[in-house]
Amino acid sequence: MAPQGSPAPLEFGGPLGAAALMLLLPATMFHLLLVVRSGPARLLGPPPHLPGLDALWSPRALLLWLAWLGLQAALYLLPARKVAEGQELKDKSRLQYPINGFQALVLTAVLVGLGVSVGLPLGALPDMLLPLAFAATLIAFIFSLLLYLKAQVAPASALAPGGNSGNPVYDFFLGRELNPRVSFLDFKYFCELRPGLIGWVLINLALLTQEAKLRGSPSLAMWLVNGFQLLYVGDALWYEEAVLTTMDITHDGFGFMLVFGDLAWVPFTYSLQAQFLLHHPQVLGLPMASTICLINAIGYYIFRGANSQKNTFRKNPSDPRVADLETISTATGRKLLVSGWWGMVRHPNYLGDLIMALAWSLPCGVSHLLPYFYLLYFTALLVHREARDERQCLQKYGLAWQEYCRRVPYRILPYVY
Ligand SMILES: NC(=O)C1=CN([C@@H]2O[C@H](COP(=O)(O)OP(=O)(O)OC[C@H]3O[C@@H](n4cnc5c(N)ncnc54)[C@H](OP(=O)(O)O)[C@@H]3O)[C@@H](O)[C@H]2O)C=CC1
Ligand SMILES: CC(C)CCC[C@@H](C)[C@H]1CC=C2C3=C(CC[C@@]21C)[C@@]1(C)CC[C@H](O)C[C@@H]1CC3
Numbered sequence: 001m002a003p004q005g006s007p008a009p010l011e012f013g014g015p016l017g018a019a020a021l022m023l024l025l026p027a028t029m030f031h032l033l034l035v036v037r038s039g040p041a042r043l044l045g046p047p048p049h050l051p052g053l054d055a056l057w058s059p060r061a062l063l064l065w066l067a068w069l070g071l072q073a074a075l076y077l078l079p080a081r082k083v084a085e086g087q088e089l090k091d092k093s094r095l096q097y098p099i100n101g102f103q104a105l106v107l108t109a110v111l112v113g114l115g116v117s118v119g120l121p122l123g124a125l126p127d128m129l130l131p132l133a134f135a136a137t138l139i140a141f142i143f144s145l146l147l148y149l150k151a152q153v154a155p156a157s158a159l160a161p162g163g164n165s166g167n168p169v170y171d172f173f174l175g176r177e178l179n180p181r182v183s184f185l186d187f188k189y190f191c192e193l194r195p196g197l198i199g200w201v202l203i204n205l206a207l208l209t210q211e212a213k214l215r216g217s218p219s220l221a222m223w224l225v226n227g228f229q230l231l232y233v234g235d236a237l238w239y240e241e242a243v244l245t246t247m248d249i250t251h252d253g254f255g256f257m258l259v260f261g262d263l264a265w266v267p268f269t270y271s272l273q274a275q276f277l278l279h280h281p282q283v284l285g286l287p288m289a290s291t292i293c294l295i296n297a298i299g300y301y302i303f304r305g306a307n308s309q310k311n312t313f314r315k316n317p318s319d320p321r322v323a324d325l326e327t328i329s330t331a332t333g334r335k336l337l338v339s340g341w342w343g344m345v346r347h348p349n350y351l352g353d354l355i356m357a358l359a360w361s362l363p364c365g366v367s368h369l370l371p372y373f374y375l376l377y378f379t380a381l382l383v384h385r386e387a388r389d390e391r392q393c394l395q396k397y398g399l400a401w402q403e404y405c406r407r408v409p410y411r412i413l414p415y416v417y
Pocket of ligand 1: 246337338392
């Protein structure tokens with residue numbers, strides 16, 4: 001299907017950038033998985049050894065990851081407490097999405113609990129991370145290829161604004177179809193929240209279990225990392241409906257970037273701090289632990305406050321919780337908040353998220369840079385994402401957006417950026 005209308009500007013450095021990222025992202029993930037278990041655990045040093053194919057390839061790991069995807073897909077298809085409508089599409093239709101992500105998290109916890117009580121060796125998972133990550137990467141490449149082929153027969157109205165440049169490498173990376181689905185199973189929405197996010201907290205739990213086995217009990221640092229990240233994932237699934245308005249769902253196609261990000265990058269690199277703690281135990285005193293909890297609480301307060309304020313406002317601007325906030329009118333009929341959290345900086349939710357990212361690394365001490373990888377990567381991701389969002393908002397809201405930028409000059413960090 002030929003791309004329609006004026007071509008969207010190329011992002012991520014065009015085809016060359018896309019090709020480089022397709023190599024760099026898996027390479028970085030494997031580098032992290034290898035160095036985290038090495039003695040020096042140097043983020044920038046070479047890995048202790050290069051694994052042979054026998055260390056990477058395991059049919060058992062592939063089957064396990066496929067079974068995991070199958071289980072999460074089955075939980076997705078269970079009756080939901082609510083069915084939400086997505087944003088209006090090019091053809092004026094709206095897709096329907098089940099809101100049962102939190103239910104999937106709870107049911108997974110129950111199933112894992114039952115499994116462990118009858119001898120499921122959860123503690124064996126940390127030793128399988130390398131072959132599991134390899135299986136997830138293979139699945140990501142094959143799945144992205146199938147999605148690319150599926151898009152060849154999709155109607156033009158189903159294609160994403162980006163990801164249809166005509167260059168196969170670029171389009172494979174960004175994704176051609178906006179909302180690929182088979183019947184009620186929406187692949188992008190499913191992958192964004194379920195297998196990766198729930199897989200991440202399950203890997204964390206396995207690392208905690210293994211630490212308890214090795215050292216008698218989990219360390220305070222491991223409890224904090226598990227608790228903070230469980231709160232983050234639980235929150236994402238509780239407020240699942242909010243993901244329907246993110247640029248990933250409304251703007252980006254579903255290609256290698258998101259498929260790999262959701263299925264491999266999130267579970268295997270976002271669990272880096274817990275992996276680090278298993279191999280490099282840290283002693284954490286109560287005063288430091290309390291300070292870190294306070295930092296996480298402040299981050300969460302800003303993150304949740306900002307996200308909820310915008311979501312409430314977008315759902316119903318006359319809701320008493322947001323009705324008093326100052327706004328700017330736009331030509332589209334929608335308004336922009338210019339006081340409250342969104343009057344402080346233009347992306348207060350990113351600020352809260354970054355503060356939490358800091359709190360997740362601090363339990364790992366300050367002797368290594370490696371556990372701070374997430375904070376560094378996430379800062380780069382959010383700065384880039386903020387710039388992409390601003391471009392899209394300028395296109396959508398024109399002068400009103402310029403006025404908003406004038407009234408709220410800082411993007412993420414007040415008086416700094
Ligand atoms: N852990 C991770 O890896 C990641 C986490 N995140 C988190 O996910 C959450 C969602 O982030 P993201 O999808 O990037 O986008 P946002 O939730 O920040 O949404 C941006 C959109 O909000 C609307 N908006 C912007 N300014 C205003 C305003 N002043 N008043 C009203 N509406 C406004 C615009 O859409 P419109 O006007 O059309 O409503 C804009 O496109 C964030 O908390 C982020 O930190 C994001 C990426 C990765
Ligand atoms: C591998 C690449 C560098 C980029 C991959 C990006 C993805 C990992 C992220 C893109 C947007 C995401 C969002 C979330 C998780 C990470 C990805 C998939 C959340 C679900 C995290 C929890 C928040 O509450 C909502 C987020 C929405 C966006």
